[in-house]
Amino acid sequence: MDPAHKSYKLGPQIKKLGASDEVILRFKDLISRRILTAGTRLPPERELAHALGVSRPTLRQAMKALQILGVIRIRHGDASYLAESASNILKEPIEFALALKSISRKDLFETRQTLELRLASLAAERRTEEDLQNMRNALGAMKESMGMPAQWIQHEMRFHECIVQAAGNEVMRTMMEMLSRMLMESRRETVQLLTNYEESYRSHDMIYAEIEKQDPAGAAHATVEHFAIMEARAKKAGLSMSAEVQVRIDENSADDDKRA
Numbered sequence: 001m002d003p004a005h006k007s008y009k010l011g012p013q014i015k016k017l018g019a020s021d022e023v024i025l026r027f028k029d030l031i032s033r034r035i036l037t038a039g040t041r042l043p044p045e046r047e048l049a050h051a052l053g054v055s056r057p058t059l060r061q062a063m064k065a066l067q068i069l070g071v072i073r074i075r076h077g078d079a080s081y082l083a084e085s086a087s088n089i090l091k092e093p094i095e096f097a098l099a100l101k102s103i104s105r106k107d108l109f110e111t112r113q114t115l116e117l118r119l120a121s122l123a124a125e126r127r128t129e130e131d132l133q134n135m136r137n138a139l140g141a142m143k144e145s146m147g148m149p150a151q152w153i154q155h156e157m158r159f160h161e162c163i164v165q166a167a168g169n170e171v172m173r174t175m176m177e178m179l180s181r182m183l184m185e186s187r188r189e190t191v192q193l194l195t196n197y198e199e200s201y202r203s204h205d206m207i208y209a210e211i212e213k214q215d216p217a218g219a220a221h222a223t224v225e226h227f228a229i230m231e232a233r234a235k236k237a238g239l240s241m242s243a244e245v246q247v248r249i250d251e252n253s254a255d256d257d258k259r260a
Contacts (some may be wrong), residue, residue, distance in 0.1 A: 011154055011177045019054045019058045019062075020054075020058050020059075020061040020062040020065070023052060023053075023054060023058065023063075024062050024065060024066060025056075026052065027062075031071075031082070038082060038083065038084050038085070039081060039082060039083075039084040040081065040082040041080075042072070042080040042081065042082065043085075044079070045059060045060070045063075057171065063080065070083055071083055084219075085177060103179065105234075108182065108183055109227075109231070111179060112179060112229045113204065113223075115172060115176060115179070116163070116176075116223055117176060117223050118138045118167075119163055119164055119169070119176070120167075120211065120216075120220055120222070120223040121168035121217070121219055121220045122166075122168065122169060122172075122206055122216070122221040123163045123164075123211050123219065124211045124213070124214050124215055124216040124218070125216055126167060126168045127166040127211055127212075127214070128166070128167060131162060131165060131166035132208075132211070132212055134158060134162040134165070135162045135163070135211070136208070137160060138158040138159035139201070139204060139205060140206065141155035142155045142201055143201060144158055146197035146198070147197060149191045149192060149194065152191060152194070152197070153187060153256040154190065156204070157180070157187070160211075163211070164176050166211065181258040190230060190233070190234060193233050193234065193236075194233065199229060203222070203229050206222040206225065207219060207222040207223055207226060208228070209222070211225035
């Protein structure tokens with residue numbers, strides 16, 4: 001073996017045609033078998049190409065495809081890393097697909113509502129004392145930030161993230177992480193319409209109370225009431241639920257990699 005190369009146990013060397021495709025399939029296999037895990041720092045290009053038995057240009061082609069899919073992050077001047085969050089995988093392709101369609105506020109609202117109803121029910125069944133404490137902390141921060149939209153939305157989002165965490169469903173959690181970016185502009189618009197912070201706070205507190213009591217049906221009902229308040233607020237302000245929403249492609253991902 002060439003002493004200049006380190007030894008990496010990445011399976012047999014790739015010798016088929018369409019080697020870049022095989023590299024992608026190999027990554028999928030290594031991830032599924034937990035040989036590569038979230039946030040793993042990958043070997044240097046030369047060593048990785050040698051371990052896989054492919055040329056460096058072939059490896060670069062595959063790595064670029066994996067980067068577009070969100071499987072890896074290339075930090076310029078540092079190294080390549082496996083994605084830390086499952087929500088990053090296929091994020092950009094999905095956002096491109098949605099950008100080609102006519103997405104309305106109603107589409108996003110109904111999607112979020114459907115997911116959060118079930119998440120609240122699951123959270124009521126599965127919450128721990130730590131989950132409850134995290135929700136109480138978020139509610140406390142919301143109370144302190146009444147009248148301050150920028151701070152309020154951060155703490156309000158944190159409260160909903162606590163519910164997602166308590167629900168313990170990784171598939172739904174990933175879907176919510178992906179949706180949160182697309183919903184951000186809509187949520188910022190909605191919070192600007194907020195005049196009755198007390199009412200909004202109480203609707204969140206009611207969800208918490210039902211989750212604390214471990215009442216799945218009650219938690220779902222409280223969530224329905226919460227969304228009804230938001231919808232009424234939007235209608236009162238004349239915000240059209242059928243208006244198209246521009247799905248924004250994350251143009252800052254490359255800059256984030258550079259800053260990381």
